[in-house]
Each structure stands twice: as structure tokens, then as C-alpha cells.
Amino acid sequence: MQTGFVWHERYMWHNTGRASGPFLSDASGWMEPDIRHTENSDTKRRFRNLLDVSGLLDQLVPIAPRAATVEELTRFHTAAYVEHVRELSAGAGGEGVDGTTVIGKGTYEVALLSAGGVIEAVDAVLDGTVDNAYALVRPCGHHALPDAAMGFCIFGNVAIAAHHARVVRGLRRVAIVDWDVHHGNGTQAGFYDDPNVLTISLHQDSCFPPESGPLEETGEGAGEGFNLNVPLPPGSGDGAYEAAFEQLVIPALERFQPELILVASGLDASAMDPLGRMMVSPKGYGRLAELLLDAAARLCDGRVVMAHEGGYSAELVPFCGLAIVERLAGVETEVRDTILQLFPEHMGQQQLQPHEQALIERVAAVAGL
Ligand SMILES: Cc1nn(C)c(C)c1/N=N/c1ccc(/C=C/C(=O)NO)cc1
Numbered sequence: 505m506q507t508g509f510v511w512h513e514r515y516m517w518h519n520t521g522r523a524s525g526p527f528l529s530d531a532s533g534w535m536e537p538d539i540r541h542t543e544n545s546d547t548k549r550r551f552r553n554l555l556d557v558s559g560l561l562d563q564l565v566p567i568a569p570r571a572a573t574v575e576e577l578t579r580f581h582t583a584a585y586v587e588h589v590r591e592l593s594a595g596a597g598g599e600g601v602d603g604t605t606v607i608g609k610g611t612y613e614v615a616l617l618s619a620g621g622v623i624e625a626v627d628a629v630l631d632g633t634v635d636n637a638y639a640l641v642r643p644c645g646h647h648a649l650p651d652a653a654m655g656f657c658i659f660g661n662v663a664i665a666a667h668h669a670r671v672v673r674g675l676r677r678v679a680i681v682d683w684d685v686h687h688g689n690g691t692q693a694g695f696y697d698d699p700n701v702l703t704i705s706l707h708q709d710s711c712f713p714p715e716s717g718p719l720e721e722t723g724e725g726a727g728e729g730f731n732l733n734v735p736l737p738p739g740s741g742d743g744a745y746e747a748a749f750e751q752l753v754i755p756a757l758e759r760f761q762p763e764l765i766l767v768a769s770g771l772d773a774s775a776m777d778p779l780g781r782m783m784v785s786p787k788g789y790g791r792l793a794e795l796l797l798d799a800a801a802r803l804c805d806g807r808v809v810m811a812h813e814g815g816y817s818a819e820l821v822p823f824c825g826l827a828i829v830e831r832l833a834g835v836e837t838e839v840r841d842t843i844l845q846l847f848p849e850h851m852g853q854q855q856l857q858p859h860e861q862a863l864i865e866r867v868a869a870v871a872g873l
Pocket residue numbers: 528602604644647655656684685686712770772779813814815
């Protein structure tokens with residue numbers, strides 16, 4: 505199995521600065537100042553470094569990112585928004601609409617490289633250069649709206665790549681699966697009336713954006729039935745996610761018959777993430793990757809491109825990421841045993857719980873699955 509890997513040191517140079525709050529500059533004066541913004545380079549660098557020291561990185565095919573063009577960005581974003589980011593980035597910087605998304609000096613160029621890196625991964629998979637790919641990009645994208653930055657996201661990397669696959673590469677049907685713990689609101693918004701792009705988001709119910717991603721949002725107009733939200737309850741672990749995949753995600757993909765599957769790969773559903781309340785283990789993320797790749801092998805010759813999104817636990821992002829990339833590459837490193845010892849079965853709420861199964865059945869009824 506040939507697995508492509510997108511990385512660039514510049515991704516680490518997107519400067520989200522230092523704040524006095526978790527990711528808010530505190531106006532009250534009651535917070536000790538000078539801590540790193542929650543969305544910083546640390547967990548991404550640790551993920552890449554574990555791929556390196558485990559020996560897996562040497563078995564991946566490097567894919568060099570490039571800057572996305574304005575034409576590529578404006579298939580999803582407004583031209584005014586793209587220009588706004590460029591201006592802020594060239595000047596003193598600024599923030600997105602939610603007051604937590606930093607557009608620092610030079611962010612524009614890094615965000616172009618992030619979106620362009622996912623496009624290059626899609627081209628490498630569609631050209632057959634590699635079988636599948638993981639784009640370890642930054643800043644993330646799934647919260648970005650056509651005209652606004654939010655949730656640490658600047659440009660809608662995965663949405664832009666989906667447009668590229670359809671408009672430039674001529675694919676008819678592209679599926680997007682978002683396993684980040686937060687709702688992929690930007691991706692949903694971008695294709696809400698589009699029957700050619702199936703958008704699926706599994707997320708912690710009402711976590712972020714606040715109240716976003718209810719199961720009733722199934723698409724509109726021609727796109728009715730082509731958006732699937734799975735708002736899992738806090739505390740959902742490996743069992744709940746595996747059941748959601750087996751009962752909802754895989755059947756939805758089989759019904760849609762995608763020619764390419766894109767994954768918004770946020771690792772913040774892990775059991776130790778500060779911005780989520782889920783219980784997924786590294787083994788659990790590995791299992792989701794297995795289920796997805798098995799479906800892709802049956803549906804679209806294994807064509808899968810994963811783009812990194814959220815994930816803020818320095819301890820678990822590397823192990824969750826490694827578990828996923830091991831499955832993409834079909835390689836088992838010696839680290840996997842460590843992962844299992846770190847996360848024995850009994851830890852946390854790994855088994856499917858009745859209330860989690862009940863939510864899955866409510867989604868199945870609404871989605872006709
Ligand atoms: C708004 C707001 N206002 N306040 C006071 C606060 C504390 C706010 N939280 N912002 C957030 C909360 C979570 C994320 C997750 C990003 C991610 O990983 N996505 O995948 C981003 C921003």
C-alpha cells in the first residue's frame with residue numbers, strides 16, 4: 505500500500521500567539537497573562553515526530569504542498585473574504601468572527617499552503633501515484649465559512665479539495681466524513697443543497713459551534729438527504745463510534761457510491777482532549793480508519809484522502825494519528841502494543857451504551873438508513 509504524506513514546516517509557523525485566556529485575550533485583567541493559544545503547533549509536531557521515530561514516516565510517500573490559488577479558494581469562499589484574510593495577514597493581523605480564531609502575520613501564506621496541500625494529496629490519489637494519503641496540515645478548515653474564519657479555521661481545506669475533485673478532476677460524487685469532535689459546520693454549509701457531495705459529521709452534541717450540527721439537518725433542496733449529522737452524547741467512546749460507523753456512516757457511503765472519500769481528521773474526540781468530552785482511544789481511531797478503508801476498497805478502489813483538523817492533547821494526538829496512518833499504510837509498528845497498554849479495554853466508557861445506541865437509531869430513522 506502506498507500512502508502519501510503532506511507536511512511542511514511552515515504549517516508550524518502559523519502564529520496563534522500567546523493569550524491570557526485559553527484562546528481569548530482576557531479583557532477583565534483577572535487572568536495571569538502569557539500562555540500559548542490552545543491551537544498551537546505542539547500536537548501536530550508531536551504527531552509527525554512519532555511517525556518519524558516509529559519508522560513509519562520512512563514508509564510514506566512525501567507529497568509536497570503548494571499554495572492554493574485564489575481561483576481554487578473562491579470555489580468555496582467569497583473573493584472578499586480571501587482578500588480580507590490577505591490584508592489582515594499582511595498587516596497587524598486580526599481575529600475571526602468568533603474572537604478565538606487568530607489571523608496572524610503571515611497566516612495567509614500558511615493557510616494557502618494548507619488548502620493547497622490537501623489539493624495535492626487529492627491529485628496524487630486520483631493520479632494513482634499513491635493509494636491514499638494523510639495531509640498533516642495547519643491551520644485547520646472544517647469550521648471556516650465561505651465568508652468567515654472561525655473555530656481556529658481560516659480556509660475550508662477539505663471543502664476546497666472536494667470542489668477541486670469535482671470541477672477540475674471531473675468526479676461526479678465525493679463523500680466527506682468528519683470525525684473531529686466538533687461539528688463540521690463549514691463543510692456542511694458549503695454543500696448543503698448539493699447532491700454530488702455527501703457530507704457526514706460525527707461530533708459531540710452541541711459542543712462547538714454552540715448548538716451546531718443537530719440530526720434534523722439533512723440537507724435542503726436538491727441536497728436533501730446528502731447531509732448526515734451524528735450528534736453523539738458526551739462520553740461516547742470506541743463502542744459508540746464503531747456502532748455509528750457500522751450503522752450509519754458505512755451504509756450512507758454504500759448508498760451514495762462515492763468516487764473519492766475525504767476525511768476531516770480531527771483527533772479531538774480522544775479521551776484526553778481539552779476541547780472535547782469524548783472517550784475515543786488510539787485503538788478506537790484505528791478501528792474507524794479500518795472501517796472507512798474497508799468501505800473505500802469496496803466502493804472507490806480505496807481512494808481516501810485525510811486532512812488534519814483539530815486535536816489538542818499532547819499525549820493522545822500522536823498515538824491516535826499513528827494508529828490511523830498505520831491503517832492507511834497497512835503497516836504495524838512496534839508502537840501499537842504501547843498504545844494498547846496505555847489504553848486497556850476497561851479504561852473509560854469504551855463499550856456502546858444504551859443512550860448512545862438510542863441516538864444512533866434516531867439518526868438512522870431520520871436518514872432512512
Ligand atoms: C466562541 C467562544 N467564545 N468563548 C468565550 C469561547 C471559550 C469560545 N470557544 N471557542 C472555541 C471552542 C472550540 C473550538 C474548537 C475547534 C476545533 O478543534 N475544531 O475542530 C474553537 C473555538
